[in-house]
Amino acid sequence: MMPRLDSNTDPFRRPNTNHINSIYKQNLSKFQNFSEELTKRYDELTPTKKILVWILAVFNVIAVVLILIFHSYIIKSLVKLSDKWADLKFGHLLLFTLVFMVGFPPLLGFSPLSLLCGMVYGFPYGWPLLASAMFTGSFASFLVFRYLLHKQAVRLIQANEKFRAFSDILKEDQSLLILILIRLCPLPYSLSNGALAAIPELSAWTYALASLITSPKLLIHVYVGWKLKSLGDETKTFATKVVDFVSILITGAASALTTWLIYSRMQRKLEIYHSSRQQTNGDYDAMIFGNFDDNDLSSNNNVELDSNDFDADNFVIGDEDDDEEEVELDEVRAETDQADVTKSTSPTNSP
Incomplete structure (x- = not known):
């Protein structure tokens, strides 16, 4: 008898609709929860x-x-601005300084400046300037908020739920991989620099290494800025501009998808972390207060405690009736002793 192949190896079988439906329901549930949270x-x-x-x-x-x-006019204005910026004598230093400064919260503008690097210096030539300015700015912001503005860093964590969750994870696991994933998540650039500085378990060198490793993601910003400038170039044909526009959409979609996958993985890690914390807290409570079922507490049965279950440092549970009997016996002994002392000290009567 010939062995039968597994039906799962059939290349023409239909996709598992149950799996697709489950993914759809999960995403719909997340969207509903997000809407309810916003409301x-x-x-x-x-x-x-x-x-x-x-x-x-x-x-x-x-x-x-x-x-x-006015998108056409805006793009042409940006092209003129980038050309003038490229002609500046200290244009590199000025753009470096601006990117460096927006690394300190609550300053904003990192994304527009990243696009400007691509528009002014092209792809990939704008990346070294952007990456070096980002690295030095974020590391300097981390050091300032770690040693000088620590209270403000703690406030940044307390003001954002995601920062609090990532802070809890880093307190338990200070691995470089976790920090790299956090740096790749869609968090506010300057605020994340200051908030992560409030985590005492996170070393400055680990933070610097994670920032350096994640710097190639800035190539996407430089590329999009470079293509935006090409859209405003009047010498290029319409077909070339369409290709540039499509490439921008594909790059943005790929970047958004990658960011979403990383963010989803971090969300699952957060759920696992919180569930393990809740389970640990439940076991700790059971260890201290006992693991009594509701049926035992609601019934009239007496709950017996074994003294061997408690160590010598815990209090001793006694019986109130035994304590009262011991007190009464002590009082009788005291009265008897007092009577004996009185009898022995009194003078004897002569006959």
């Missing part, structure tokens, strides 16, 4: 902060509309 945080805001949120949302919508309408 909850919005409801907790004061009326003034709610107004500011709406103003910011309207401003973003207006900015997107203006970019869509």
